[in-house]
Amino acid sequence: MRVLLLSYGSRGDVEPMVGLAVQLRELGAEVQMCAPPDFAELLDGFGLPLVPLGTSVRKMASGAITGKKPQPPSSMSQRAAEMVAATYEPVAAAAEGCDAVVATGLLPAAAAARSVAEKMGIPYVFVAYFPTYLPSPHHPPLVWPGRPVPPDVTDNRTLWDLNTERLNELFGEAVNTHRASIGLPSADNVRDHVFTDRPWLAADPVLGPWRQPADLDVVQTGAWIRPDERPLPADLEAFLDAGTPPVYVGFGSMPLRDAQDVARAAIDAVRAQGRRALVSRGWADLALTDDQDDCFAVGEVNQQALFRRVAAVVHHGGAGTTTTAARAGAPQVVVPQLADQPYWAGRVAELGIGAAHDGPTPTTESLSAALKTALTPETRARAQAVAGTVRADGAAVAAKLLLDAIGQEGPPMVA
Incomplete structure (x- = not known):
C-alpha cells in the first residue's frame, strides 16, 4: 500500500505527519510527503521523499506577524485561489499509485488534497491536532484575526454557522472554481467538505478530549508523536550538568513582533525566580540578553529528551510542545499567540500542570507571576502525575486504522 500525507502549515503541522509516516512504514506501507519546502531537512532525516508545496511558510508567517493590518477578504480569496491551484497539480502527480490521502493544515491546501482524492477515486482523511478546530456544540470556533464575531452572539452552534458563512466567503469561490475546472461538483459548505463528517483528531484524550455528544463522528487516535532519539549537543549537556535544572523558553515556529x-x-x-534560563532561538530568533553563565541559547534539539531535565517550559502553546512537555512531566507556562494556542493554555491551567499567561505579550512581571505557579512543588507533582496518563501510541493507532480501512475499502474514510 502507498499513502500520501499532506501537511501545509508550520512545523507543528508537519512533525505529527512524520510520526504517522514512520508507523506506516513499519507496517509495510510506502509514504509520500507533501509539505512546505521549509521542512526538507526534517523529512530527509527520516528518508521521506518530499514534494514541496508553495513558498516558505516561515516567510509567510513572519510577514503576517509584521503586517500592521489584516488582509481584506478579497485579498485572502485571491491567495486561496492561487493556493488551491498551486497545490493541486503537484499533489495530483504525487498521488499517482497511492491508496489514500491524509491531509491537514491550511484549508485551501487541504481542499486541493480532497479534490485529488475524489478525482482519483481513493479514500481521503482530514486530521485536526486540537479539538476546537472541529465544529462542536461544546466550544466556539477559532476567531480569525481582524474578523471578530458579534459580541452579542454566544451560542456555539450559531457561532459555527457564522464560521461556515465566513469560510465560504473567504474560500468558497476559490475552491469551487477549481473543482469545476477539473470536472468535480461544487461544495456548498467548504469547511465541512474539507473536514468530512468523520475527521480524525490526533490529540491526546487527557490533554485534548473530544466531548460528547457532538455532531461529528470524530475518530480520536491520540497524538501523533515523531520519534526522536537524537542525543543532546555536548555544550547543552555541559550547561545542564553545571547547575540546577533551568527554565526552558521557546516559541517554536512562531515569529514574534518584539x-x-x-x-x-x-x-x-x-x-527573578532564582533559576537559570535555556532559550530556544526558534523562528522568533530569540537571543540572550547578556553573556552571564546562567543563560544558554539552543537551536533545534530533541525536546523529548530535554524537557525531562528542565524545571519548567515556557512556550507558545502549540499542540506538539504542549504534549511533549506534558509527557515529560515538566510544568508549563503557556503564552498563547493565536490559533489553537489559547485552547492549550486553558487546558494546561485546567489540568493543574502549569499556568496560562494572560495574553500574547509577556512582561517580566506577568511571566514572574506565571512562573511562581508553575514552579511550585504542587504543580510539578501534578505534572508528573498527568505525564503517566499521556499516551504515546497515537501514530501507531492511526497507521493501523488507516491501513485496515484501505484494505476493507470502507469507513472511516471518505472516498
Missing part, C-alpha cells in the same frame, strides 16, 4: 523584548522579559522573569 522578539528581543520577549526574550528580555523571559530571562529577567526566570532570574
Whole structure:
C-alpha cells in the first residue's frame, strides 16, 4: 500500500505527519510527503521523499506577524485561489499509485488534497491536532484575526454557522472554481467538505478530549508523536550538568513582533525566580540578553529528551510542545499567540500542570507571576502525575486504522 500525507502549515503541522509516516512504514506501507519546502531537512532525516508545496511558510508567517493590518477578504480569496491551484497539480502527480490521502493544515491546501482524492477515486482523511478546530456544540470556533464575531452572539452552534458563512466567503469561490475546472461538483459548505463528517483528531484524550455528544463522528487516535532519539549537543549537556535544572523558553515556529523584548522579559522573569534560563532561538530568533553563565541559547534539539531535565517550559502553546512537555512531566507556562494556542493554555491551567499567561505579550512581571505557579512543588507533582496518563501510541493507532480501512475499502474514510 502507498499513502500520501499532506501537511501545509508550520512545523507543528508537519512533525505529527512524520510520526504517522514512520508507523506506516513499519507496517509495510510506502509514504509520500507533501509539505512546505521549509521542512526538507526534517523529512530527509527520516528518508521521506518530499514534494514541496508553495513558498516558505516561515516567510509567510513572519510577514503576517509584521503586517500592521489584516488582509481584506478579497485579498485572502485571491491567495486561496492561487493556493488551491498551486497545490493541486503537484499533489495530483504525487498521488499517482497511492491508496489514500491524509491531509491537514491550511484549508485551501487541504481542499486541493480532497479534490485529488475524489478525482482519483481513493479514500481521503482530514486530521485536526486540537479539538476546537472541529465544529462542536461544546466550544466556539477559532476567531480569525481582524474578523471578530458579534459580541452579542454566544451560542456555539450559531457561532459555527457564522464560521461556515465566513469560510465560504473567504474560500468558497476559490475552491469551487477549481473543482469545476477539473470536472468535480461544487461544495456548498467548504469547511465541512474539507473536514468530512468523520475527521480524525490526533490529540491526546487527557490533554485534548473530544466531548460528547457532538455532531461529528470524530475518530480520536491520540497524538501523533515523531520519534526522536537524537542525543543532546555536548555544550547543552555541559550547561545542564553545571547547575540546577533551568527554565526552558521557546516559541517554536512562531515569529514574534518584539522578539528581543520577549526574550528580555523571559530571562529577567526566570532570574527573578532564582533559576537559570535555556532559550530556544526558534523562528522568533530569540537571543540572550547578556553573556552571564546562567543563560544558554539552543537551536533545534530533541525536546523529548530535554524537557525531562528542565524545571519548567515556557512556550507558545502549540499542540506538539504542549504534549511533549506534558509527557515529560515538566510544568508549563503557556503564552498563547493565536490559533489553537489559547485552547492549550486553558487546558494546561485546567489540568493543574502549569499556568496560562494572560495574553500574547509577556512582561517580566506577568511571566514572574506565571512562573511562581508553575514552579511550585504542587504543580510539578501534578505534572508528573498527568505525564503517566499521556499516551504515546497515537501514530501507531492511526497507521493501523488507516491501513485496515484501505484494505476493507470502507469507513472511516471518505472516498
